[in-house]
Amino acid sequence: MSAVASAVLESWTMPPAIVIPALTIALLYVRGVRRVRTQMPAHFPGWRVAAFLAGLVMLVVALASPLDAFGGLLLWAHMLQHVILMLVAPPLLLLGAPGVPLLRGLPGSIAKDAIGPFLAARRLRRVADWLTHPVCGWLALVGSTWAWHVPAAYQLALRSPGWHAAEHACFVAAALLFWWPIVQPWPSRARWPRWTMLPYLILADLQNTLFSALFTFSGRVIYPFYATVPRLGGVTPLDDQVAAGAIMWVPGSIVFLVPAVLVMAGILGPRSRTEPARVVARLRDEGRTNRRFDLLDVPLIGWILRRRLSRRLLQAVLLVLAAGMVIDGLLGPQMSPMNLAGVLPWTYWRGLTVVALLAAGNLFCFACPFMLPRALARRLALPPLRWPERLKSKWFAIALLVAFLWGYETFDLWDSPRWTAWLIVAYFVGALTVDTLFKGASFCKYVCPIGQFHFVQSLVSPLEVSVRRPAACADCQTHDCLRGNERARGCELDLFLPRKVGNLDCTFCLDCVHACPHDNVGILAGAAVRDLVRDAPRASIGRLSRRTDVAVLALMLVFGAFAAAAAMVGPVRTWQEAVAGRLGLASSKPIMSVMLLAILVPAPIAFSWLAEVSARALGVQPITRELGRRFALTLVPIGLTMWVAHLGFHLFSGWDSVFPVAQRLLLDVGWRRAGIPNWTSGGMGLSGPHLLGVEILLLDVGLLLSLYTMWRTARASVPRVLTAFGAMLPWASMAVGLYCAGIWTFLQPMQMRGMVMH
Amino acid sequence: MISRACLASLFIVVISMLGVDAHADGGAVRWRESAGAFTVTVFTSPDPITAGPIDVSVLVQDRADGAPMLDGLVTLRLASLSDVGDADRMLEATATHDAATNKLLYATWVDVGAGKWALRVVIQRGDERSTLDVPLSVVPATTRLTEYWPHLLLPPLAILVFILHQCLVEPGRASA
Numbered sequence: 001m002s003a004v005a006s007a008v009l010e011s012w013t014m015p016p017a018i019v020i021p022a023l024t025i026a027l028l029y030v031r032g033v034r035r036v037r038t039q040m041p042a043h044f045p046g047w048r049v050a051a052f053l054a055g056l057v058m059l060v061v062a063l064a065s066p067l068d069a070f071g072g073l074l075l076w077a078h079m080l081q082h083v084i085l086m087l088v089a090p091p092l093l094l095l096g097a098p099g100v101p102l103l104r105g106l107p108g109s110i111a112k113d114a115i116g117p118f119l120a121a122r123r124l125r126r127v128a129d130w131l132t133h134p135v136c137g138w139l140a141l142v143g144s145t146w147a148w149h150v151p152a153a154y155q156l157a158l159r160s161p162g163w164h165a166a167e168h169a170c171f172v173a174a175a176l177l178f179w180w181p182i183v184q185p186w187p188s189r190a191r192w193p194r195w196t197m198l199p200y201l202i203l204a205d206l207q208n209t210l211f212s213a214l215f216t217f218s219g220r221v222i223y224p225f226y227a228t229v230p231r232l233g234g235v236t237p238l239d240d241q242v243a244a245g246a247i248m249w250v251p252g253s254i255v256f257l258v259p260a261v262l263v264m265a266g267i268l269g270p271r272s273r274t275e276p277a278r279v280v281a282r283l284r285d286e287g288r289t290n291r292r293f294d295l296l297d298v299p300l301i302g303w304i305l306r307r308r309l310s311r312r313l314l315q316a317v318l319l320v321l322a323a324g325m326v327i328d329g330l331l332g333p334q335m336s337p338m339n340l341a342g343v344l345p346w347t348y349w350r351g352l353t354v355v356a357l358l359a360a361g362n363l364f365c366f367a368c369p370f371m372l373p374r375a376l377a378r379r380l381a382l383p384p385l386r387w388p389e390r391l392k393s394k395w396f397a398i399a400l401l402v403a404f405l406w407g408y409e410t411f412d413l414w415d416s417p418r419w420t421a422w423l424i425v426a427y428f429v430g431a432l433t434v435d436t437l438f439k440g441a442s443f444c445k446y447v448c449p450i451g452q453f454h455f456v457q458s459l460v461s462p463l464e465v466s467v468r469r470p471a472a473c474a475d476c477q478t479h480d481c482l483r484g485n486e487r488a489r490g491c492e493l494d495l496f497l498p499r500k501v502g503n504l505d506c507t508f509c510l511d512c513v514h515a516c517p518h519d520n521v522g523i524l525a526g527a528a529v530r531d532l533v534r535d536a537p538r539a540s541i542g543r544l545s546r547r548t549d550v551a552v553l554a555l556m557l558v559f560g561a562f563a564a565a566a567a568m569v570g571p572v573r574t575w576q577e578a579v580a581g582r583l584g585l586a587s588s589k590p591i592m593s594v595m596l597l598a599i600l601v602p603a604p605i606a607f608s609w610l611a612e613v614s615a616r617a618l619g620v621q622p623i624t625r626e627l628g629r630r631f632a633l634t635l636v637p638i639g640l641t642m643w644v645a646h647l648g649f650h651l652f653s654g655w656d657s658v659f660p661v662a663q664r665l666l667l668d669v670g671w672r673r674a675g676i677p678n679w680t681s682g683g684m685g686l687s688g689p690h691l692l693g694v695e696i697l698l699l700d701v702g703l704l705l706s707l708y709t710m711w712r713t714a715r716a717s718v719p720r721v722l723t724a725f726g727a728m729l730p731w732a733s734m735a736v737g738l739y740c741a742g743i744w745t746f747l748q749p750m751q752m753r754g755m756v757m758h
Numbered sequence: 759m760i761s762r763a764c765l766a767s768l769f770i771v772v773i774s775m776l777g778v779d780a781h782a783d784g785g786a787v788r789w790r791e792s793a794g795a796f797t798v799t800v801f802t803s804p805d806p807i808t809a810g811p812i813d814v815s816v817l818v819q820d821r822a823d824g825a826p827m828l829d830g831l832v833t834l835r836l837a838s839l840s841d842v843g844d845a846d847r848m849l850e851a852t853a854t855h856d857a858a859t860n861k862l863l864y865a866t867w868v869d870v871g872a873g874k875w876a877l878r879v880v881i882q883r884g885d886e887r888s889t890l891d892v893p894l895s896v897v898p899a900t901t902r903l904t905e906y907w908p909h910l911l912l913p914p915l916a917i918l919v920f921i922l923h924q925c926l927v928e929p930g931r932a933s934a
Contacts, residue, residue: 003828004825004826004828004862007828007861007862008861008862066860069859069861070860114923117926117927118923121926161803162908228790230787230790230819233824234823234824693906697912700909700910700912700916704912704913704916707917743903747903
């Protein structure tokens with residue numbers, strides 16, 4: 001194969017915006033078909049599934065293959081892309097009768113609670129009936145074809161990626177409407193007699209012939225854009241246009257005429273009957289018994305997680321890395337991007353743990369290396385003391401967390417491998433000392449600032465360690481999940497599984513999984529956000545509405561997320577230097593310290609008070625301190641997404657920064673074959689604008705989840721809609737304010753300050 | 759629970775909006791000229807060129823038969839011609855096939871400020887070397903917010919859909 005042909009074939013764009021939704025839809029469809037088949041084995045034969053999947057593949061081919069890459073240079077490639085989008089992919093998708101399988105592929109709660117009201121709404125059904133009417137479908141296809149091929153519109157799409165995407169979306173939507181009455185996907189019913197589809201198709205073919213003839217016989221270049229681009233393969237713009245017209249004409253006509261023949265054959269053939277209403281009702285009933293996703297049931301992953309050795313191995317790996325960071329931090333070069341202690345904790349560990357929190361759960365605590373020496377020490381002697389009652393709260397940990405966040409910025413921890421190494425050593429010593437003296441997991445529960453960070457953020461995580469069948473626990477007399485047994489110790493954080501709600505205080509140690517004699521504990525889906533709304537009594541924690549310490553911890557972490565990001569941007573640094581200059585200070589550090597302390601502690605408390613006062617002033621009753629504490633927790637989603645956006649930025653922009661550090665280490669120990677380190681980070685191939693888009697979307701999600709939990713919290717506590725709205729208003733305003741602050745921060749130039757070299 | 763519904767819907771919407779395409783896609787033809795043994799076409803995106811990261815793609819063809827040249831080294835050198843802001847700023851980048859969507863092109867991203875720029879494209883293949891000078895006029899970016907309006911539109915749209923959902927779920931209670 002020639003180099004040019006090879007380059008052409010390699011020009012697949014595979015944009016995530018196309019590929020990921022296509023894969024998601026394919027998975028949902030296959031899952032739904034498998035469920036439908038259990039009740040109606042004959043209703044979804046293999047050809048339906050094959051047709052639907054082929055339709056998705058054709059969409060991906062049209063939008064991600066070299067056809068897309070060359071559409072701006074060759075009109076025939078662009079036209080072939082349009083033929084696939086309008087005449088090939090949509091009928092294939094509809095042949096798969098995707099409505100019911102896609103609904104059944106979704107978790108039952110989504111189909112019922114989120115989509116159900118829309119499907120049942122009369123007005124929306126009327127709109128859908130109108131859209132799927134044959135007249136509407138025919139006009140949509142013909143209208144969009146002619147409108148988008150007017151030179152001005154077509155060239156606009158060629159010049160603007162946004163309009164190009166809009167053009168394609170318009171084509172696919174119009175084509176789905178056009179093919180709907182022809183395919184008549186189950187369980188929809190025909191609006192017109194079947195024979196009317198013959199003139200429907202033939203008229204569409206006639207307009208297609210006229211349209212194609214204009215291209216083929218025009219004699220002049222219709223789109224001047226193609227006259228300005230370089231010509232490939234010696235094809236002139238006019239030849240290119242003729243080829244485009246021929247593609248529309250011949251394959252286009254075949255696509256219209258073959259269905260016409262099939263419709264005719266169907267009219268003349270025997271009739272089949274379906275029972276859509278009864279079938280849909282049966283599906284609805286069956287859908288209520290959906291089981292929750294359990295990570296422990298996933299092949300391989302579940303097997304690995306069930307082995308106690310897996311956790312030990314992960315802890316051992318992190319322990320070795322921690323030892324490496326300490327040694328390199330103390331003895332290696334004191335330039336952060338060149339040192340393991342500068343790169344691993346601040347670029348990788350932070351980024352990966354917050355991404356894991358958002359995507360799965362508290363995975364860092366699962367693999368926490370600080371617990372490994374403790375476990376070894378406890379084999380030698382059991383701790384003699386109980387953690388003092390007075391200190392059984394989060395206040396001590398909050399103080400440590402404030403000190404850490406403040407110290408991190410004030411003393412430039414990210415830029416000091418030596419201090420980072422000492423911090424790791426201090427952590428090991430602290431964990432070992434506390435847990436050698438005190439019983440249970442006192443360090444994790446009451447001291448560890450990292451643990452508190454993860455506990456709070458994991459309230460938003462999609463997975464939780466939970467009971468599989470509550471009925472099995474009702475008969476349990478031994479409570480091994482709490483007390484332990486000869487196989488495993490029970491929960492050291494005193495979380496009694498039947499009364500455990502959410503992830504707060506759960507380290508994902510899986511001791512309860514190993515201890516339960518009924519195999520009744522899993523890592524289940526469904527904890528996300530819901531736990532923020534519920535105010536049920538929680539094992540070992542009580543009601544969150546009565547825990548001021550947890551509310552303050554949550555608020556501090558939310559405000560901390562925005563403060564930590566803002567501290568990195570140019571205008572904030574400039575402002576701090578200007579204030580320091582005005583005050584005659586040699587350094588802006590004191591200003592940074594004061595700013596951080598003010599944002600971390602007094603600001604959230606002052607805001608909570610203000611929210612309560614303003615709600616009372618608005619006459620919202622009953623506003624109680626308990627409700628305020630619950631509202632404080634509803635800000636956790638926007639806080640977590642800000643952390644993910646900020647720390648994910650460092651992770652993705654410095655993704656490869658560990659490689660030159662590893663090379664340097666190997667060279668330091670005398671392994672010359674490691675090669676010369678290249679200290680320039682290339683990131684993950686994501687350029688600044690793309691990362692910024694992802695950051696904004698993350699914050700969008702955080703804001704929406706926070707507003708949603710606020711609304712649910714308000715509605716659960718206040719019966720009247722307007723009163724509930726008034727109750728959440730101050731907190732919603734705060735969420736929107738934080739969102740605006742986050743967007744402003746993202747749009748400022750980011751100071752990488754020693755994280756990576758560019 | 760509806761919370762799962764919200765999360766899943768948001769996930770799908772967000773994924774659909776990501777559009778994270780790390781590759782350059784060509785853009786508008788900015789300049790076309792024969793230089794030495796090559797015919798060179800320079801594409802830029804966005805159109806018009808606005809301050810910030812821009813995509814510069816280059817198609818190098820054999821001058822004689824128009825065949826794309828794929829084994830060369832394409833270097834871009836940008837010099838600011840402005841008196842203020844980016845005055846005297848110089849940028850250099852190597853355009854590669856890896857960074858291009860269309861693998862016949864050489865592409866790269868460069869971060870430019872508003873004003874006049876001189877782009878020099880240097881093409882080298884073996885001993886053959888050609889240069890091409892392209893004037894670029896970069897207009898100020900009004901605000902970066904305008905580039906991300908679809909991202910910023912997501913929250914209000916989602917809130918509207920949710921309000922509609924709530925009206926459908928509890929129509930009688932909305933005015934309670």
